[in-house]
Amino acid sequence: MADHRPDVDMELFPWHLGVYDAHCHATDIMSSIDKIPAMKAAGLAIMATRAQDQDLVAQVADKLGFEDYESSKVGTSEQRIVPCFGWHPWFSHQIYDDSSDGSTQPKGDTAWKHDHYQDVLVPRPEELAFLEVLPEPRPLLDLIAKTRKYLEKYPLALVGEIGLDKAFCLPTAWTPEKLKERDTSLTPGGREGRLLSPYRVSIAHQKKVLKAQLDLAAEMQRAVSVHSVQAHGLTLEVLQETWRGYEKQVISKRSLKRRVATGQASDAGSSNVTMVGSEDKGPKPYPPRICLHSYSGTLEAMRDYFAPSVPADIYFSFSTVVNFSTSSNKAIEVVKKVPEDQLLIESDLHHAGERMDGYLEEITRLICGIRGWTLEEGVTKLARNWRRFIFGQDDLSASFCSDETTSTMKFIL
Numbered sequence: 001m002a003d004h005r006p007d008v009d010m011e012l013f014p015w016h017l018g019v020y021d022a023h024c025h026a027t028d029i030m031s032s033i034d035k036i037p038a039m040k041a042a043g044l045a046i047m048a049t050r051a052q053d054q055d056l057v058a059q060v061a062d063k064l065g066f067e068d069y070e071s072s073k074v075g076t077s078e079q080r081i082v083p084c085f086g087w088h089p090w091f092s093h094q095i096y097d098d099s100s101d102g103s104t105q106p107k108g109d110t111a112w113k114h115d116h117y118q119d120v121l122v123p124r125p126e127e128l129a130f131l132e133v134l135p136e137p138r139p140l141l142d143l144i145a146k147t148r149k150y151l152e153k154y155p156l157a158l159v160g161e162i163g164l165d166k167a168f169c170l171p172t173a174w175t176p177e178k179l180k181e182r183d184t185s186l187t188p189g190g191r192e193g194r195l196l197s198p199y200r201v202s203i204a205h206q207k208k209v210l211k212a213q214l215d216l217a218a219e220m221q222r223a224v225s226v227h228s229v230q231a232h233g234l235t236l237e238v239l240q241e242t243w244r245g246y247e248k249q250v251i252s253k254r255s256l257k258r259r260v261a262t263g264q265a266s267d268a269g270s271s272n273v274t275m276v277g278s279e280d281k282g283p284k285p286y287p288p289r290i291c292l293h294s295y296s297g298t299l300e301a302m303r304d305y306f307a308p309s310v311p312a313d314i315y316f317s318f319s320t321v322v323n324f325s326t327s328s329n330k331a332i333e334v335v336k337k338v339p340e341d342q343l344l345i346e347s348d349l350h351h352a353g354e355r356m357d358g359y360l361e362e363i364t365r366l367i368c369g370i371r372g373w374t375l376e377e378g379v380t381k382l383a384r385n386w387r388r389f390i391f392g393q394d395d396l397s398a399s400f401c402s403d404e405t406t407s408t409m410k411f412i413l
Contacts, residue, residue, distance in 0.1 A: 018042040020386035028350035035353035049088035052189040084160040159217040160225030223289035232297035242286035247309035294322035317344035
């Protein structure tokens with residue numbers, strides 16, 4: 001698999017340089033949280049996904065969260081995590097859209113609850129036993145308000161995990177037998193070994209929940225971690241909607257010289273075309289930094305994110321559990337083509353500790369082998385990318401970057 005540098009597997013792993021997880025779910029097993037201070041990894045972005053884990057992520061942030069950019073560097077105290085707050089598409093059916101008129105529905109109204117789930121699930125479920133055990137839907141405006149409060153309390157927090165998923169089916173209802181077998185160490189609300197039903201959340205409803213959270217991330221200028229399964233084109237369309245009208249302009253060398261002469265731009269070098277950001281310095285309607293987590297799309301789909309007009313900084317993260325669990329040829333080709341300053345690694349794991357460290361080392365070795373990097377080269381690059389994605393700050397400049405300056409070379413053709 002490490003087709004350029006097979007000897008990378010023999011190198012001593014340089015944990016001392018700082019290894020960072022762009023996406024994990026450590027709060028799914030709260031008993032593992034106490035293992036984080038002893039981990040070799042220098043930083044973890046811990047995702048919330050549903051009602052049951054939002055406050056758990058906050059609790060871990062209170063205990064182990066980074067205070068600032070400097071504290072994220074290797075050799076500091078037990079500060080290890082960046083909290084991320086969001087609703088995963090697997091749980092988006094539990095949200096009802098009250099954003100159009102601001103209305104709320106009476107709690108305990110069984111008929112309304114059934115109607116809601118029949119509206120947002122496909123195919124339309126008719127089994128009362130299945131509908132009755134689903135949780136009472138929560139208003140979208142309330143979800144956004146609560147997430148905003150978390151983001152205000154934790155200035156470094158991201159919005160995540162959010163996104164679209166065309167493949168996932170809801171789990172079946174708990175049976176008395178399954179309840180007896182339930183693993184009580186797991187945070188409630190997930191699949192937890194249940195069989196899957198035939199019901200999916202409609203893409204139209206998923207898009208409403210995703211768009212509302214993207215708008216919040218734009219308002220708060222926070223990075224986002226995006227889930228996309230069998231929906232890469234749709235995900236791009238939703239993201240494009242957020243930055244429509246704010247695309248970067250492609251200008252010719254001749255036009256650039258005129259701009260330089262009139263003081264409207266600085267000389268970007270000898271390239272034939274250059275990217276120029278919007279002159280509007282006010283708030284932008286799109287998240288400044290976007291990570292496509294465990295990216296499973298094609299090369300063709302990925303190239304759309306490299307369009308010179310895209311104003312947000314786009315990152316792609318990879319995990320062994322998703323990207324290299326089966327046939328890895330597609331993942332290898334994609335990893336080869338991601339610009340090195342847009343590449344991240346993740347464990348996507350629910351259990352903190354040695355196992356998570358192992359996943360991070362494994363994916364790092366794979367990435368370095370594919371890219372032809374030594375481990376020291378790769379770990380250094382990946383750590384720099386993680387801090388830029390999380391904080392919007394570059395190790396080299398040591399100053400916070402605006403959306404016009406974060407990745408200048410990326411926009412010079």
